[in-house]
Amino acid sequence: MNLLLAKDLSHTFEYELFHGVSLELSEKESIAIIGISGSGKSTLLHILSTLLQPDNGAVTIFNEDIKSMSKKSLAQIKRDDLGLVFQSHYLFKGFSAYENLEVAAMLSNQNIEDELLSRLGIEECIKQKVTELSGGQQQRVSIARVLTKKPRIIFADEPTGNLDKQTANDVMNLFFEYCDQNKAGMILVTHDETLAHMCSKVYRLQNRELVKVK
Ligand SMILES: Nc1ncnc2c1ncn2[C@@H]1O[C@H](COP(=O)(O)OP(=O)(O)OP(=O)(O)O)[C@@H](O)[C@H]1O
Numbered sequence: 001m002n003l004l005l006a007k008d009l010s011h012t013f014e015y016e017l018f019h020g021v022s023l024e025l026s027e028k029e030s031i032a033i034i035g036i037s038g039s040g041k042s043t044l045l046h047i048l049s050t051l052l053q054p055d056n057g058a059v060t061i062f063n064e065d066i067k068s069m070s071k072k073s074l075a076q077i078k079r080d081d082l083g084l085v086f087q088s089h090y091l092f093k094g095f096s097a098y099e100n101l102e103v104a105a106m107l108s109n110q111n112i113e114d115e116l117l118s119r120l121g122i123e124e125c126i127k128q129k130v131t132e133l134s135g136g137q138q139q140r141v142s143i144a145r146v147l148t149k150k151p152r153i154i155f156a157d158e159p160t161g162n163l164d165k166q167t168a169n170d171v172m173n174l175f176f177e178y179c180d181q182n183k184a185g186m187i188l189v190t191h192d193e194t195l196a197h198m199c200s201k202v203y204r205l206q207n208r209e210l211v212k213v214k
Pocket residue numbers: 013014017035036037038039040041042043044
């Protein structure tokens with residue numbers, strides 16, 4: 001099944017970032033987007049994840065154009081089906097890591113899985129306050145929070161940017177297994193070409209166009 005379809009997207013801020021951007025994400029598939037700093041990767045991810053309206057073009061999620069969705073069904077899809085792992089973590093700072101996961105579990109009617117915590121190596125630090133965690137621990141807690149929701153589409157912007165190579169690899173494998181087991185898909189922005197090539201498709205944002213490299 002097709003999870004997300006982008007057709008002919010273009011966007012301009014101070015200058016044109018890109019035009020004619022199209023891609024398609026299916027179940028159990030992962031797409032990596034690479035490109036130099038400032039090329040518009042994060043902007044594209046914001047558009048694909050419904051946070052930003054493109055100047056032109058359309059994004060279709062579960063075969064429905066997001067422009068024609070009611071506010072209510074868009075909010076519901078965002079809450080239940082889209083998982084966002086972005087550069088800043090958006091964890092609730094006053095709470096413990098575990099309480100952050102509890103909120104996500106409660107909102108989406110899911111359970112916190114012990115296996116997820118051990119796969120991410122955060123069982124030890126989970127009772128600590130978010131402000132007491134290292135950058136990489138916070139990053140892994142936000143990944144745990146997103147996966148606890150059981151989303152159908154994961155949007156991840158440099159999700160392993162603060163992690164050492166081995167941990168980054170483990171996290172990527174966790175994402176792939178998650179997609180496989182839950183018929184989900186992932187769109188990943190990264191500077192790391194090795195991690196990018198672990199995905200089923202790789203695109204480069206270059207000269208204002210999205211070029212398929214794998
Ligand atoms: N809300 C905004 N308003 C105006 N300009 C913006 C906005 N967001 C991004 N830009 C500009 O768009 C360009 C692309 O930014 P974007 O964050 O998409 O790049 P990126 O490819 O993700 O870069 P990086 O690899 O450094 O994260 C930059 O020049 C940035 O200043």
